[in-house]
Amino acid sequence: MSKPVPVPTTDTAHYWQACDGEELLYQRCGDCGHVQFYPRRSCVSCHGANMTWLPSARRGVIHSFTIVHRPPTPSFDDDAPYVVALIDLDEGYRMMMNVVGDDRASSAIGRRVRVVFEERAPGRKVPQAMLEAAP
Amino acid sequence: MPAEAFITGVADTPVGKLPEHNCLSMQALAARDAIANAGLAPSDIDGVLAGFSFTQPHLMLASVFCEYMGLTPAFTTAVQSGGATACTAVMLAAALVESGQCRHVLVVTGDNRLTGLPPGGAVAMLAQVGHAEFEQPYGISVPAAYALVAQRYMRDYKVSPEDLAAIAVNQRRFAAQHPHAHMRKPITVDDVMRSRPICEPLKLLDCCLVSDGAAAVVVSAREAADPSRHRIAILGTGQGHTHEHISAAPSLTHFGCEMSAQQAFARAGTIPSEIDVAEIYDSFTITLAVELESMGFFKKGEAGPAAAAGELSLTGSLPCNTHGGLLSYGHSGAAGGMFHVVEAVHQLRGQAGPRQVEGAELAFVHGDGGILSTHCSLVLGQA
Numbered sequence: 001m002s003k004p005v006p007v008p009t010t011d012t013a014h015y016w017q018a019c020d021g022e023e024l025l026y027q028r029c030g031d032c033g034h035v036q037f038y039p040r041r042s043c044v045s046c047h048g049a050n051m052t053w054l055p056s057a058r059r060g061v062i063h064s065f066t067i068v069h070r071p072p073t074p075s076f077d078d079d080a081p082y083v084v085a086l087i088d089l090d091e092g093y094r095m096m097m098n099v100v101g102d103d104r105a106s107s108a109i110g111r112r113v114r115v116v117f118e119e120r121a122p123g124r125k126v127p128q129a130m131l132e133a134a135p
Numbered sequence: 136m137p138a139e140a141f142i143t144g145v146a147d148t149p150v151g152k153l154p155e156h157n158c159l160s161m162q163a164l165a166a167r168d169a170i171a172n173a174g175l176a177p178s179d180i181d182g183v184l185a186g187f188s189f190t191q192p193h194l195m196l197a198s199v200f201c202e203y204m205g206l207t208p209a210f211t212t213a214v215q216s217g218g219a220t221a222c223t224a225v226m227l228a229a230a231l232v233e234s235g236q237c238r239h240v241l242v243v244t245g246d247n248r249l250t251g252l253p254p255g256g257a258v259a260m261l262a263q264v265g266h267a268e269f270e271q272p273y274g275i276s277v278p279a280a281y282a283l284v285a286q287r288y289m290r291d292y293k294v295s296p297e298d299l300a301a302i303a304v305n306q307r308r309f310a311a312q313h314p315h316a317h318m319r320k321p322i323t324v325d326d327v328m329r330s331r332p333i334c335e336p337l338k339l340l341d342c343c344l345v346s347d348g349a350a351a352v353v354v355s356a357r358e359a360a361d362p363s364r365h366r367i368a369i370l371g372t373g374q375g376h377t378h379e380h381i382s383a384a385p386s387l388t389h390f391g392c393e394m395s396a397q398q399a400f401a402r403a404g405t406i407p408s409e410i411d412v413a414e415i416y417d418s419f420t421i422t423l424a425v426e427l428e429s430m431g432f433f434k435k436g437e438a439g440p441a442a443a444a445g446e447l448s449l450t451g452s453l454p455c456n457t458h459g460g461l462l463s464y465g466h467s468g469a470a471g472g473m474f475h476v477v478e479a480v481h482q483l484r485g486q487a488g489p490r491q492v493e494g495a496e497l498a499f500v501h502g503d504g505g506i507l508s509t510h511c512s513l514v515l516g517q518a
Contacts, residue, residue: 037269072275
């Protein structure tokens with residue numbers, strides 16, 4: 001059993017295509033300026049259908065995290081204990097990612113991270129977070 | 136405004152390991168007993184609301200259940216709101232009888248998710264509430280999602296792991312006094328703290344059980360409910376919704392339970408301090424702490440210390456989850472939330488035995504679906 005591989009929808013195909021080129025995109029409403037994640041066809045704030053794509057600087061801060069000792073499926077057994085975190089990107093949106101890297105156990109609320117990419121399957125990279133050097 | 140909808144019958148099956156049963160056989164047992172408990176015959180039931188099942192999932196579970204039991208109601212549908220399913224279905228049943236569309240609505244829930252699935256099956260299936268593209272690839276589970284809430288909540292409101300552990304200890308004490316409870320062996324704060332880590336800061340004894348079991352209630356219209364029997368009034372109902380996926384939640388400290396409870400209290404014309412007994416969804420210790428504090432029973436950060444001080448016990452200011460809750464009584468899918476409803480009715484009828492809150496007049500019941508995503512509150516009282 002292998003880890004879940006994201007299957008793009010018509011809303012998210014452009015996002016995942018960019019990830020494969022190691023670019024992280026997010027959406028901003030062309031009508032009201034609302035920033036949103038995950039990608040959707042229309043704006044959750046004004047419901048306009050004029051969403052624009054912008055590249056993220058791929059930097060953010062840990063809003064919360066957990067160290068998972070008991071994975072939901074055996075495909076994650078080799079990773080346990082692993083870190084699941086909610087990351088607030090500097091552009092004003094939130095994503096779930098794993099904090100990866102040898103120092104992941106030092107994860108803490110407020111720690112800054114940068115986004116890297118993990119090749120989950122051929123042609124399918126998923127964003128992940130790595131801790132920035134402690135201040 | 137006088138109540139127009141009444142709970143007239145309740146029943147539940149044993150909980151725990153029931154390998155001799157399947158989902159539908161347990162549901163039919165609970166339904167039969169709830170109808171009898173209401174003093175009715177199956178032919179009196181003109182509305183049927185069913186929940187969902189992991190072991191016998193079906194596109195039309197309510198129709199399947201009615202066929203299995205030989206019921207031909209005027210109205211039936213399934214309700215799927217995760218842990219809020221039971222309260223939501225009771226709210227919907229109340230609306231059906233209040234609007235005159237039904238006289239007696241059977242609400243039935245139950246699943247054999249312990250023995251009817253392979254080991255770990257329930258945890259794996261529940262993880263599918265995570266977003267397929269933006270959460271599941273990261274190994275999210277329901278405990279992990281609640282742990283994200285716990286970590287942030289504990290930091291912002293200075294809640295300690297021991298505070299949360301006190302909630303689990305209180306509920307096990309109640310479960311020890313319930314002959315049907317899945318887990319009855321008393322535990323201490325130390326036991327909780329030393330139980331194995333699941334998703335930090337949550338440990339095994341911070342997490343609910345996986346149980347087989349079923350429960351059903353009958354909701355009747357005022358003119359249809361026999362006044363000579365001990366019927367329980369549905370005084371107020373409310374809901375609140377902010378998100379489904381935890382990564383899309385607007386906050387990790389404020390949730391839809393605030394709106395849900397406020398609505399139910401307002402409709403019932405009451406306030407939290409007047410509630411005699413509370414049966415509140417407790418998938419994890421953090422779940423109950425967040426809900427109790429969001430809904431106005433305690434200030435932020437004070438639910439855990441209140442549990443440690445005995446305030447949630449039989450002699451405290453708010454006896455809470457007097458059957459033991461999902462943490463110790465049992466959790467059988469949609470029936471998990473229905474056990475809370477059944478216990479509230481037992482309390483209001485004075486039938487809770489050693490767990491009885493003396494003179495209970497007003498009960499509050501709450502269900503939470505997803506990751507504190509969808510909420511439904513009920514205020515129940517004497518007719």
